[in-house]
Structure formats: C-alpha cells, structure tokens
Amino acid sequence: MADAPRLITLTIDGKRVTVPQGTTIWEAARRAGIEIPVLCHDPRLRPVGVCRMCVVDVGERVLAASCLRPCAPDQNVVTHSPQVEGHRRMLTQLLLSDYPDESVRDRATGEDELVNLARGYRIRETPFPGGTHKPAARSKDTSSPVIAVDHRACILCDRCIRACDELQNNDVIGRTSRGYGARIAFDLNVPMGESTCVSCGECMAVCPTGALTNKAWTGLRTGKH
Amino acid sequence: MELLTRMMELQEHHGAVTDEMLHALSKERGVPLYRLEGLRSFYPVFRAQPGPKLQVKVCRDICCHMKGGAGFVDRVRRAVGKDGAGKHPRVEVEAVSCIGRCDSAPAAAVNDVPVHGTAQEIAAFATGAKRLPIDEPAAAPRRWPTDPYAAPSDRYGALTRLLRAGDSAAGDSAAADRDRERIIATLKAAGLRGMGGAGFPAGTKWEATRAAPGAVKYVVCNADESEPGTFKDRLILEELPHLLIEAMIIGAWVVGARQGVIYLRHEYGRERKAVERALADARARGVLGKDLLGTGFSFDLRLFVSPGSYIMGEETALLEALEDKRGEPRNKPPFPTTHGLNARPTLMNNVETLAAIPIILERGADWWAAQGRRGCKGLKFLAVSGDVERPGVVCVPLGTSVQEVLELCGGVAGGKALYAFAPGGASSNFLPASKRDVALDFAALQQAGSMLGSGAVIYVAEGRDLVELGANEARFFRNESCGKCVPCRVGSEKAVEMIEEALKGKPRAGLIPLLQELGSTMTQTSICGLGQVALQPILSVIANFPADAARRLAPRSAPARTPARTPAGRPERAARGPVRKRAPTRSPKPRPGRGLAKRTAPRRKAGTPAATTRRARSRS
Numbered sequence: 001m002a003d004a005p006r007l008i009t010l011t012i013d014g015k016r017v018t019v020p021q022g023t024t025i026w027e028a029a030r031r032a033g034i035e036i037p038v039l040c041h042d043p044r045l046r047p048v049g050v051c052r053m054c055v056v057d058v059g060e061r062v063l064a065a066s067c068l069r070p071c072a073p074d075q076n077v078v079t080h081s082p083q084v085e086g087h088r089r090m091l092t093q094l095l096l097s098d099y100p101d102e103s104v105r106d107r108a109t110g111e112d113e114l115v116n117l118a119r120g121y122r123i124r125e126t127p128f129p130g131g132t133h134k135p136a137a138r139s140k141d142t143s144s145p146v147i148a149v150d151h152r153a154c155i156l157c158d159r160c161i162r163a164c165d166e167l168q169n170n171d172v173i174g175r176t177s178r179g180y181g182a183r184i185a186f187d188l189n190v191p192m193g194e195s196t197c198v199s200c201g202e203c204m205a206v207c208p209t210g211a212l213t214n215k216a217w218t219g220l221r222t223g224k225h
Numbered sequence: 226m227e228l229l230t231r232m233m234e235l236q237e238h239h240g241a242v243t244d245e246m247l248h249a250l251s252k253e254r255g256v257p258l259y260r261l262e263g264l265r266s267f268y269p270v271f272r273a274q275p276g277p278k279l280q281v282k283v284c285r286d287i288c289c290h291m292k293g294g295a296g297f298v299d300r301v302r303r304a305v306g307k308d309g310a311g312k313h314p315r316v317e318v319e320a321v322s323c324i325g326r327c328d329s330a331p332a333a334a335v336n337d338v339p340v341h342g343t344a345q346e347i348a349a350f351a352t353g354a355k356r357l358p359i360d361e362p363a364a365a366p367r368r369w370p371t372d373p374y375a376a377p378s379d380r381y382g383a384l385t386r387l388l389r390a391g392d393s394a395a396g397d398s399a400a401a402d403r404d405r406e407r408i409i410a411t412l413k414a415a416g417l418r419g420m421g422g423a424g425f426p427a428g429t430k431w432e433a434t435r436a437a438p439g440a441v442k443y444v445v446c447n448a449d450e451s452e453p454g455t456f457k458d459r460l461i462l463e464e465l466p467h468l469l470i471e472a473m474i475i476g477a478w479v480v481g482a483r484q485g486v487i488y489l490r491h492e493y494g495r496e497r498k499a500v501e502r503a504l505a506d507a508r509a510r511g512v513l514g515k516d517l518l519g520t521g522f523s524f525d526l527r528l529f530v531s532p533g534s535y536i537m538g539e540e541t542a543l544l545e546a547l548e549d550k551r552g553e554p555r556n557k558p559p560f561p562t563t564h565g566l567n568a569r570p571t572l573m574n575n576v577e578t579l580a581a582i583p584i585i586l587e588r589g590a591d592w593w594a595a596q597g598r599r600g601c602k603g604l605k606f607l608a609v610s611g612d613v614e615r616p617g618v619v620c621v622p623l624g625t626s627v628q629e630v631l632e633l634c635g636g637v638a639g640g641k642a643l644y645a646f647a648p649g650g651a652s653s654n655f656l657p658a659s660k661r662d663v664a665l666d667f668a669a670l671q672q673a674g675s676m677l678g679s680g681a682v683i684y685v686a687e688g689r690d691l692v693e694l695g696a697n698e699a700r701f702f703r704n705e706s707c708g709k710c711v712p713c714r715v716g717s718e719k720a721v722e723m724i725e726e727a728l729k730g731k732p733r734a735g736l737i738p739l740l741q742e743l744g745s746t747m748t749q750t751s752i753c754g755l756g757q758v759a760l761q762p763i764l765s766v767i768a769n770f771p772a773d774a775a776r777r778l779a780p781r782s783a784p785a786r787t788p789a790r791t792p793a794g795r796p797e798r799a800a801r802g803p804v805r806k807r808a809p810t811r812s813p814k815p816r817p818g819r820g821l822a823k824r825t826a827p828r829r830k831a832g833t834p835a836a837t838t839r840r841a842r843s844r845s
Contacts, residue, residue, distance in 0.1 A: 052710055086742075090742065179705070179718075188261070188262045
C-alpha cells in the first residue's frame with residue numbers, strides 16, 4: 001500500500017485548514033472556500049506567479065504569490081487584509097491604464113477577467129498615464145484566419161504561452177523583448193497568420209483578456225450589456 | 226550555456242543573429258523558434274541585423290549623468306556626426322546602462338573598449354582621430370590587504386594545505402568531513418557576509434549547500450555587478466582573480482561540487498583576460514581540473530560571459546541564463562542552495578565574498594574579525610564615485626564612516642560642501658550630509674534608513690538637483706526591468722512617465738502620495754529586488770529632502786485631477802455605484818532599500834584598528 005501523503009495544517013484567514021504536503025496556498029484557500037483573485041494562474045497550467053494578483057500575507061518581509069507558494073505547517077495566511085487588497089487594486093489599475101477602451105471578450109462573453117476584477121474593485125479611473133499611444137509594441141494582428149490578436153489588451157500573463165507550448169505542444173508562442181516593451185510573439189516574432197500556428201484555439205480559450213479572441217466574436221454582444 | 230554560447234559566437238562572428246541563423250539553429254538543435262526569439266530579444270548583446278562597424282555605447286546612468294551633464298549622449302552623437310561626416314558615416318552612438326566605469330565618468334565604450342572624457346574626446350575615439358587605449362589587465366597589480374600571498378608563487382596556499390591534509394588523511398573520510406565542517410565554522414566565526422548586496426552570512430550559505438541532498442552540485446561566482454556606481458568587483462577580477470578561483474575550489478571541496486561557473490558581466494573585457502590567465506595558471510599548478518594535486522578530487526571551472534543586462538546579477542536570473550533561458554528571476558523559495566543550476570544544489574557567492582575566504586582560512590576568523598571598526602568585522606571594498614575628488618576603489622575596515630571614506634578620496638570635488646550621499650549603489654536610499662558620520666556597515670546603514678548594498682558610495686555635492694538624480698535611478702530600473710511581473714514592468718514605466726511630466730514642469734496632482742503608494746505595491750508584490758527597490762531612491766528624496774521634492778514634484782497651485790481614463794467596458798452599475806474608499810496601504814515611508822533578491826541583516830561587535838586603504842589608480 002502506498003504511503004498516505006503527509007498532511008499539513010495551517011491557518012488561512014482564521015480558518016484551520018489541513019491539506020496534503022505540497023498543496024499551494026491558493027489551492028488550499030480554494031478548498032476552504034476562500035477565493036483569491038488571479039489573472040495568470042489557471043489550475044490546468046504550471047503556475048508562474050507573474051501577475052501578482054494572488055499575493056497573500058504570510059508574515060514575511062514581502063507578500064508571497066499564493067499560486068505557487070506551498071503551504072507550510074502552522075503558517076498563518078492572510079488573504080484579504082486591507083493592505084493586500086490595496087495592492088491588488090493598485091495592480092489592477094496599472095494594467096487598466098494600458099488597456100483598450102473596449103474589450104472584445106467582455107463585450108462578447110462578459111468573461112474578461114481583468115475587466116471583472118476592475119468591476120469588483122469599483123475602479124472608475126486609473127491615476128496613471130495611458131499607454132495605448134505606445135508605438136509598435138501595442139498593435140492589433142488580424143493575420144490569423146481564426147484568432148484576433150490585440151497586443152494592447154495583453155497583460156503578459158503567459159497563459160497562452162503555457163497552453164500552446166505545454167498543453168498542446170505546438171511550441172509557437174513565447175515572449176519577445178523585455179521590460180515594458182515585452183509582449184507575446186509567434187515564432188521569430190512574425191504575424192500570427194504567418195507563423196507555424198495551427199489555429200487550435202487553445203490560446204484564446206485560456207486568455208483571460210481581450211488579447212486573444214475568436215474572430216467570430218467581432219461584433220458579438222452578450223445580453224449582459 | 227551551450228545555446229546562448231552558440232548565439233554569442235554567431236553574434237561575434239557575423240555582427241548579428243539573423244532570422245536565417247535562428248531557423249538553422251532551431252533545426253540543428255531541435256529548439257522551437259519562439260525560444261530563440263525570446264533569447265535574442267531579451268539580451269542586449271544580440272542584434273537581429275548587423276549594425277554599423279563602429280558602435281559607441283555611452284553610459285546614461287547616475288555617475289556619468291553627474292559628470293557628463295544632461296544631454297551628454299546627444300552631445301557625443303552630435304560630436305561624432307560633425308567630426309565623422311564623410312569619414313565615418315556609419316558610427317552608431319547608443320545610450321546604455323552603467324558600464325561599470327563610474328570612476329572615470331563620463332564613460333563610454335567604443336566597440337567594447339572603455340574610454341572616457343568629454344563628448345569631443347569620446348567622439349575622437351569613435352572617429353579614429355584618437356587611438357583607442359589598450360584594454361589589458363594591469364601588468365603589475367598592487368598588493369591588497371585581502372591577499373594573503375606575498376608572491377605569486379605562494380598563491381593557492383590555503384587550498385594546497387587543505388588538499389594535502391586531506392591527502393595525508395587518505396581514506397579517512399570522517400577526517401576530511403571534519404575539515405569541511407571546520408571551514409564552515411571558520412567562515413561563521415569570521416562573520417563574513419555576502420558582499421553582493423544581500424549581506425547573507427556566507428558560512429550559513431555554505432552549510433546549507435553542503436547539507437542539501439544531491440549527487441550533483443555546482444559552485445557559481447556571481448561576477449555580474451552592474452548597478453550604477455558599483456565597480457569594486459571589477460578591481461578584484463582584474464587584480465585578485467586567483468583569490469576567487471581558490472575560494473571556489475575550496476567551496477566545491479566543502480559542498481561536494483565538481484563543476485563551477487564564473488558568470489562575468491559582458492562589459493568587463495580586460496577583467497575577462499585577467500580571469501582567463503588566472504584560470505590557466507591554476508590549471509598549470511594542478512589545483513584546477515582533474516585529480517587535484519593527486520588527491521582524486523576533481524573540479525573544473527568555466528568562464529561564462531553574460532549576454533548582458535543588469536538583472537542577470539539577480540542570482541536566479543543568472544541561473545536562468547546559464548540554463549539558456551530568458552534572464553527572468555525565479556519565484557523564491559526554493560533558493561539556489563537547494564534548487565540552483567539545473568535544479569541542483571548550488572553554492573553561489575559574489576566575487577568579493579569569495580576573494581575574502583583565502584585570507585580568512587590562512588589567518589583565522591579572529592584576525593578577519595579584528596580588521597573591522599566600530600564593532601564591525603572584516604575588510605570591505607568600496608567603489609567611490611560621484612562628486613568626489615579622487616573616485617576609485619578603496620579597501621577599508623568595515624565600519625569606516627562615510628566621512629572618512631570621503632576624506633580618503635580627497636573630499637568633495639572642487640572643494641564644495643557635501644549635500645547627500647547614497648551609500649550602497651543606485652538602489653540605496655539617499656541620506657543627507659548630516660548623516661555623514663554613519664559607519665559603512667550593514668546594520669548601521671539600515672538603522673540610518675539606507676543600506677550597504679553593493680558597496681558603492683555615491684557622493685552628491687551642494688547644488689545638485691536630487692530629484693533629477695532620483696529620477697535617473699528610477700529610469701535605470703525601468704530600463705532594466707525584465708518585464709516578467711506586472712508591478713515592476715508596468716509600475717516602473719508609469720512612475721517614470723509621471724516623474725518626467727513633473728520634471729518638465731507639469732507634475733500631476735497628488736503625484737507624491739501616488740508614487741509612495743505605487744512604491745509600496747512594487748516593494749510588496751514584485752518578484753525580485755529590482756522591482757522592490759525601483760522607486761526607493763526617488764522616495765528617499767521625497768522623505769529625506771522634502772523641500773527639494775516639493776519644488777519639482779508637487780504642483781504649484783491646487784489643480785484639478787488629470788483627465789481620467791475610463792477602464793475598458795466599465796459597466797453602468799459600477800459607474801453609478803458608490804466609489805469605494807481606497808483601502809489603506811502600507812506606510813509611505815521608504816524602507817531601507819534592498820539589493821537584488823537579497824535581505825539586509827543584523828550586526829556585529831567589538832571595535833578595532835586602523836584603516837588599510839588603497840585607491841584605484843586612474844585609468845586611461
């Protein structure tokens with residue numbers, strides 16, 4: 001008989017939670033009915049901790065990304081303190097400051113995760129200068145017959161990269177450039193329609209924003225709006 | 226290492242890594258195109274198309290900005306254009322991040338050969354009007370107080386004694402293990418701390434790597450100092466490379482590694498030659514390679530030249546590069562001591578930390594501890610720059626004060642009064658001149674509201690605009706952000722945009738509290754030290770020099786809020802709903818800044834003797 005996994009008990013928002021060793025804080029919280037917001041994380045994908053929306057207070061010098069931090073015995077985790085929520089709100093504002101005025105995904109399905117976070121935080125305006133005027137790095141790419149790419153709506157969550165390369169093994173999408181100029185790219189940074197993309201659609205299925213959407217959605221509107 | 230090395234060879238050979246080359250490389254190595262594009266576009270050394278024959282890289286960061294003045298890069302550009310017209314039509318002048326020659330600021334590199342001087346002089350090097358200096362290591366290096374060896378023939382003495390002792394105890398692995406434990410205990414007793422910026426106790430790191438389970442382990446020397454104002458490791462690499470090589474071999478013997486890497490910053494050409502010669506010398510002596518001194522213990526070292534960029538000095542970004550990936554810092558934990566290169570336990574130390582180890586083993590922990598002053602232990606190399614009469618590297622007792630180091634370097638340039646200083650490189654907080662008696666030590670500086678950081682002291686004279694300097698540093702971190710995580714990638718850009726608006730005379734309403742709040746989010750949520758410290762210098766100007774900050778960053782009259790941008794798809798409901806009060810965030814007071822991925826830490830005891838100091842000679 002295989003050994004039972006070692007169990008760990010910790011406290012999340014005052015609740016005692018027992019999980020198998022190796023469980024992430026995000027997963028443990030979810031099992032305890034506590035929803036920690038994420039943009040880059042998707043339980044089907046390898047966690048990368050780049051959006052920082054899931055940060056929690058574990059009593060360290062700085063906050064920890066709960067999507068990849070394993071639970072530790074007797075740890076005391078705070079997921080929704082005013083400080084933590086303040087930082088999440090700030091991160092949302094930063095992303096929104098470069099976001100297009102209208103999201104195709106939001107309009108078509110109401111499932112734009114960034115826009116929904118902004119709604120949750122009641123963000124009406126961002127205090128930051130907008131970045132949509134930025135040159136080349138932020139433009140649309142309609143070269144694929146199926147998928148519409150809007151780099152202005154890309155928040156570099158890397159979900160499409162992991163989905164393309166790790167779920168589908170198509171190995172088309174990666175990051176190009178760096179810093180504020182970083183963005184997703186296909187093959188050697190060619191338009192999607194000229195790349196080795198096979199239009200499987202996994203990238204637009206995992207995309208949380210209006211960056212990778214179905215071309216058929218253009219003009220679609222859900223009853224929500 | 227192999228893939229990036231191949232790409233660097235292509236770049237070196239053809240002046241570019243073109244799409245055609247990457248298509249071929251992709252087929253040859255079975256590596257997807259997107260990965261190659263990711264590498265080529267990430268590292269500054271690569272170009273997709275060949276550039277002009279002559280490339281002039283002019284530093285734009287704080288020390289060169291102070292000495293060259295605003296618009297220096299443009300002046301070089303104009304000077305090249307004028308003098309080079311017709312003769313050298315294809316000279317490219319590029320503004321780059323710190324090249325580690327802050328002691329001869331303003332500095333530039335012409336086809337990777339460091340030069341300095343006025344815009345006209347740099348242009349003369351570029352156009353061929355003036356011959357480029359010879360870029361060779363010092364023929365007769367000076368004797369430094371951390372070198373226990375009087376003559377080159379004495380080098381590797383600590384290592385030799387250790388291996389011979391192990392040899393005589395051949396077969397007695399318990400005795401060898403006791404020797405290993407003894408070395409760790411000596412490093413701990415000496416109080417040796419990491420000199421790359423973190424100040425993490427070296428003995429503890431060695432102990433953790435030794436304890437980490439794994440048949441394969443590595444030793445890595447982080448020789449990628451790149452923070453503006455920081456060039457102390459450069460001197461050690463050029464003049465004392467044998468010390469860090471010896472320490473790496475000892476480290477390998479202690480933790481059980483058979484391979485090591487010296488990760489050297491790209492801009493250090495002359496230092497690279499010195500390290501290569503020292504590696505050849507160590508091999509010739511039989512202390513590096515296979516079966517060292519006939520003991521059966523083997524360890525080999527490889528020199529890897531970085532494809533560039535500041536973030537590579539962050540230990541996990543460096544490891545990513547060694548694994549042929551984009552140099553983006555990893556989420557920690559796990560730490561390199563257990564999950565380092567290729568996910569194996571890796572002992573990773575800074576150049577200066579390693580170079581201190583042979584003398585500690587030769588003379589003992591007590592001797593080393595007694596070298597410090599004011600309760601601090603050991604010696605410290607400091608890179609001194611900015612408004613100082615004789616910039617350069619000094620080696621002083623840890624605990625020497627900011628004022629004492631200033632005096633050693635001839636005082637403030639031009640006999641001016643001191644206004645401020647940054648004691649630990651571009652990521653350390655600016656402190657006012659009134660704190661000039663603070664000891665240059667981990668604990669004392671942390672208490673004073675800054676940090677020892679990378680051991681780079683930048684002095685600022687009366688009359689300087691500190692807001693400009695803080696803005697310059699924010700720009701540096703923005704330029705060097707890898708872009709992996711949101712707070713650093715977007716936050717540093719937005720901060721710089723807003724600061725630049727203010728410097729143009731149009732500060733937005735509420736800029737100062739907004740920068741404080743943004744800085745707090747960046748510190749709390751960024752993956753690595755870069756994003757965590759990016760706004761700290763400008764925030765320290767706001768906190769410690771409020772009048773200066775108000776003059777440049779606060780609007781003159783009470784204005785309306787800047788035009789609001791509506792976020793995408795804002796629903797009617799939210800639009801009509803009550804505006805939720807912003808959740809209170811952490812204290813806007815700047816904390817002591819922190820270097821890349823590092824912690825600052827505790828203190829030490831017992832006072833001690835006089836300063837042994839040396840200055841770097843000026844170079845040309």
